């Protein structure tokens with residue numbers, strides 16, 4: 001593959017890209033370590049004389065040599081032997097050998113050391129090791145980067161006032177230092193990214209991101225939306241008809257959204273609430289206000305189960321008030337579907353609920369004013385909203401409300417959602433008792449089965465979540481079917497349902513309906529029930545092989561119980577032995593039911609990509625800064641972004657250009 005393509009793969013196009021491609025780590029070749037100082041795990045350069053070398057014949061041929069100096073002896077071993085190699089390593093020859101020392105069978109050794117000529121002058125800087133891709137050597141990268149340091153404009157994009165205010169090192173010296181650190185610089189401060197030069201680079205990275213988000217926000221402000229003020233009629237009747245009063249948090253969020261909707265630029269708000277905090281009501285109030293003001297509303301969810309549940313709730317609440325939502329789903333008969341589409345296009349229908357794909361692709365609206373999407377962030381931050389807007393679409397953009405049940409830790413929200421406004425439901429409806437979590441070794445399964453029986457006899461229902469089989473969907477399905485059979489045999493008196501992703505839509509609804517109506521006692525399910533499923537009578541959740549699930553996922557699953565008042569228990573069945581990470585996860589589940597605390601621990605364990613559901617995208621969200629340890633820098637970068645935009649717009653532009661030329665794809669539309 002041509003070198004340019006390999007560079008491209010690393011995202012390296014402009015001189016600035018190369019100049020800011022920074023080392024992953026460094027190797028110290030500036031000095032020679034006495035062999036007597038060799039320790040397992042240490043990467044070092046040694047120089048000495050070959051004392052002996054021989055080819056050993058075992059299952060495969062290996063070359064074994066001994067390097068000596070005044071201080072000791074070190075084994076060198078090659079697992080592949082090339083012709084002439086032994087001759088070059090004859091006894092008495094002086095060489096240098098570099099590599100990682102390990103404790104071998106016959107003492108300390110290096111496997112596959114890098115051998116170089118002795119007596120050459122040593123470099124006087126640490127040797128950088130860059131992130132690379134297959135087929136691209138370190139030396140090619142080093143050369144290209146060295147060239148870019150001559151070619152790129154390395155002028156400081158931060159005015160001196162800003163540098164001084166935050167105690168930041170200058171850009172060019174920092175960059176040069178990180179590419180070629182002198183031997184006096186502590187490897188530790190480089191490795192831990194705590195050196196002032198790293199601090200400057202991390203600050204720049206965070207600042208670029210903040211500037212991009214601020215720009216996105218400003219661009220949205222420049223767009224027009226219809227002001228949806230409403231007269232309070234429909235919202236008032238909705239509230240009056242509820243069997244409960246909204247929580248303080250629900251009222252606050254609804255008021256914030258209400259104000260946004262009345263504005264003439266599009267709302268872009270994230271509604272965050274822990275499991276069971278009542279986001280649906282807030283969505284319903286927003287929809288009611290928009291409808292009241294004469295607009296149409298689209299509500300989208302990522303899965304049919306979720307969409308159907310939203311549809312059901314909105315139908316219950318708004319149907320009696322004359323606003324029956326239109327349902328748009330894959331399995332709909334053609335005639336009904338056509339009718340629904342016609343009703344949306346003509347404006348006769350005011351509210352549509354469905355899966356994201358359906359609403360985005362097929363539907364035309366007469367006057368769409370508000371789009372509500374549930375859990376959209378799980379499907380990629382960069383997902384664009386492609387709605388067919390009829391009528392006044394040319395001039396007006398719809399308001400947007402996103403809902404998320406994954407509490408997003410503050411740093412993460414600051415780093416990735418700074419272009420959105422955020423409302424948080426930080427209060428659960430009254431009467432909720434925290435779910436009790438119990439851990440059971442899989443060998444105590446019988447006790448757990450007995451427990452399911454007890455719960456059902458007491459008039460409650462239960463979920464049984466099948467083990468996760470990530471490798472194969474077919475295997476996952478088989479596991480679900482097997483688990484269902486085993487449970488039917490073990491608990492013959494119970495009415496047991498089965499729910500998995502491969503069931504046809506119609507059957508999924510039938511299974512869910514039966515459980516909701518109390519016609520089944522136990523629902524065996526895969527993670528399709530992970531988010532949003534709301535059956536208040538469910539009082540027990542068993543999760544099999546809990547050690548295979550991620551923390552956020554366990555928290556979501558657990559959130560399916562304890563939603564209607566009354567006691568609820570979550571049993572995490574695990575298969576020992578547990579890995580250290582799995583043990584940490586299960587401990588976190590046992591110790592807390594607070595979604596924010598769980599999210600914080602999840603962030604620390606797995607990083608932001610995973611938490612935001614971006615694992616598949618393979619996109620590095622931040623290359624240098626770490627949200628866990630660089631919170632203070634993030635805070636400063638945010639402040640500096642506002643300062644730069646207001647007083648130094650030219651600097652702000654140059655800064656973005658350097659760090660993000662063409663790399664804005666993660667920004668939302």
Ligand SMILES: Nc1ncnc2c1ncn2[C@@H]1O[C@H](COP(=O)(O)OP(=O)(O)OP(=O)(O)O)[C@@H](O)[C@H]1O
Nearest residue numbers: 244245246247275276277278279280405429532534
């Ligand atoms: N203020 C309230 N008082 C009592 N019950 C409420 C209140 N608000 C909502 N509920 C009920 O609480 C349950 C959870 O609400 P909802 O399904 O909206 O939660 P959610 O925030 O979507 O949670 P999840 O993300 O776990 O699905 C529902 O049964 C809902 O009817």
